[in-house]
Amino acid sequence: MKTVNIGIIGGGLMGREAASAFGRWFVLNDFPVNVALKAVCDLNEAVLSWYQAIPTVALLTTNYKELLAREDIDIVYVALPHNLHKEYYLEVLAAGKDLLAEKPFGIDLDAAITIQEEAKRLGRFVRCSSEMPFLPGPQRVMQEVLSGKLGQIIEIKAGFLHSSDLDPAKPINWKRQNKFCGEIGVMGDLGMHVLHVPLRLGWMPEMVHAQLQKIITERPDGKGGKAVCDTWNNASLHTQVEIGGNRVPMTLEMKRMAAGETNTWYIEVLGTRGGVRYSTKDTKTLWIFTCQDEQFWQRTDLGFKGMVFPTITGGIFEPGFPDCFMQMLAAYVVEREGALNGRFGCVTPEEAVASHRIFNAALKSFTNNTVEEINYHAQT
Numbered sequence: 216m217k218t219v220n221i222g223i224i225g226g227g228l229m230g231r232e233a234a235s236a237f238g239r240w241f242v243l244n245d246f247p248v249n250v251a252l253k254a255v256c257d258l259n260e261a262v263l264s265w266y267q268a269i270p271t272v273a274l275l276t277t278n279y280k281e282l283l284a285r286e287d288i289d290i291v292y293v294a295l296p297h298n299l300h301k302e303y304y305l306e307v308l309a310a311g312k313d314l315l316a317e318k319p320f321g322i323d324l325d326a327a328i329t330i331q332e333e334a335k336r337l338g339r340f341v342r343c344s345s346e347m348p349f350l351p352g353p354q355r356v357m358q359e360v361l362s363g364k365l366g367q368i369i370e371i372k373a374g375f376l377h378s379s380d381l382d383p384a385k386p387i388n389w390k391r392q393n394k395f396c397g398e399i400g401v402m403g404d405l406g407m408h409v410l411h412v413p414l415r416l417g418w419m420p421e422m423v424h425a426q427l428q429k430i431i432t433e434r435p436d437g438k439g440g441k442a443v444c445d446t447w448n449n450a451s452l453h454t455q456v457e458i459g460g461n462r463v464p465m466t467l468e469m470k471r472m473a474a475g476e477t478n479t480w481y482i483e484v485l486g487t488r489g490g491v492r493y494s495t496k497d498t499k500t501l502w503i504f505t506c507q508d509e510q511f512w513q514r515t516d517l518g519f520k521g522m523v524f525p526t527i528t529g530g531i532f533e534p535g536f537p538d539c540f541m542q543m544l545a546a547y548v549v550e551r552e553g554a555l556n557g558r559f560g561c562v563t564p565e566e567a568v569a570s571h572r573i574f575n576a577a578l579k580s581f582t583n584n585t586v587e588e589i590n591y592h593a594q595t
């Protein structure tokens with residue numbers, strides 16, 4: 216079986232998640248490609264030391280150029296702060312490697328367009344991370360929508376909710392500062408996750424009215440003082456999409472300060488004849504609405520059935536974050552081989568750029584208190 220070799224630049228939270236998924240690749244049933252994590256780069260030696268336990272890793276380095284110079288590395292997963300995306304993604308491409316990028320795919324629209332164009336020019340395989348839709352629930356939501364059973368779509372709601380920022384005593388980090396995270400703030404952090412399914416279903420918002428909130432503007436700096444926290448904490452985007460010739464409202468929520476929510480991704484689609492709803496708050500549960508003589512919501516426990524790439528895990532067991540993250544990596548690897556065969560794939564560079572266009576229009580909308588049209592062809 217073919218093995219592709221992986222390098223990781225940025226070994227923090229997501230670097231470790233990726234390494235853990237590569238390390239248990241054998242749970243994928245009859246998967247056509249094997250993977251081996253060969254090299255990891257991080258500036259922090261303490262972070263790097265965690266990777267010493269992984270037998271396939273041949274290089275741990277603080278110098279990413281050393282990783283990119285290795286001829287045996289095929290794919291590089293880059294999980295760095297957003298201000299570094301453009302520079303590092305472009306270097307990965309220039310080194311002749313394929314790229315699994317992290318969202319938001321550049322700190323702003325300009326960066327995202329540059330990365331997209333360079334990937335195209337060099338003919339490299341590039342996708343962007345967004346794992347939640349690989350769970351069986353979101354997969355079923357898409358099937359229900361595509362089946363036409365919902366009738367005429369009336370409205371769509373989708374969101375991604377965190378509450379980790381509710382604690383004002385939580386020290387500042389790069390994710391809470393515009394210079395590292397980007398002017399788009401929480402939209403850059405959570406927005407790609409929210410838009411993956413709508414964009415894949417062809418629901419490109421035509422216009423947006425946004426409500427953005429900076430709720431906590433100062434945090435402990437971790438050194439006994441205070442630091443400015445200037446990112447948007449919460450964003451509610453009221454958009455409009457055209458579906459079957461009808462204008463349909465689509466509400467997108469991205470919140471770092473949503474009471475009681477740890478990592479809640481949800482989507483609800485309602486139509487004239489039916490509806491469908493899924494939330495990771497109830498990871499294995501799918502809700503289907505039927506509108507006949509009586510109207511009723513039906514609850515189905517999905518378990519592991521319906522994973523995009525079958526695994527050894529029993530069908531009645533509940534999936535979680537490490538599972539969907541691994542499914543996303545599997546999708547990347549198999550699509551790179553040209554063997555996705557109609558299955559659900561990772562976010563494309565075009566979708567990532569489209570998300571930035573939506574976030575840009577949302578920033579404008581909030582600043583001017585206007586409804587902004589979204590132009591998917593403008594150069595910036």
Ligand SMILES: NC(=O)c1ccc[n+]([C@@H]2O[C@H](COP(=O)([O-])OP(=O)(O)OC[C@H]3O[C@@H](n4cnc5c(N)ncnc54)[C@H](O)[C@@H]3O)[C@@H](O)[C@H]2O)c1
Nearest residue numbers: 225226227228229230256257258259262294295317318344
């Ligand atoms: N897909 C998801 O669900 C998900 C979740 C969280 C974060 N992310 C994304 O992943 C990326 C990384 O986020 P994270 O939470 O892993 O951050 P993190 O802060 O936990 O990790 C980043 C790592 O990069 C290292 N680093 C910083 N500058 C470096 C440099 N110049 N060279 C090498 N290493 C350097 C840091 O030492 C740190 O270990 C971001 O784009 C973020 O938006 C995605």
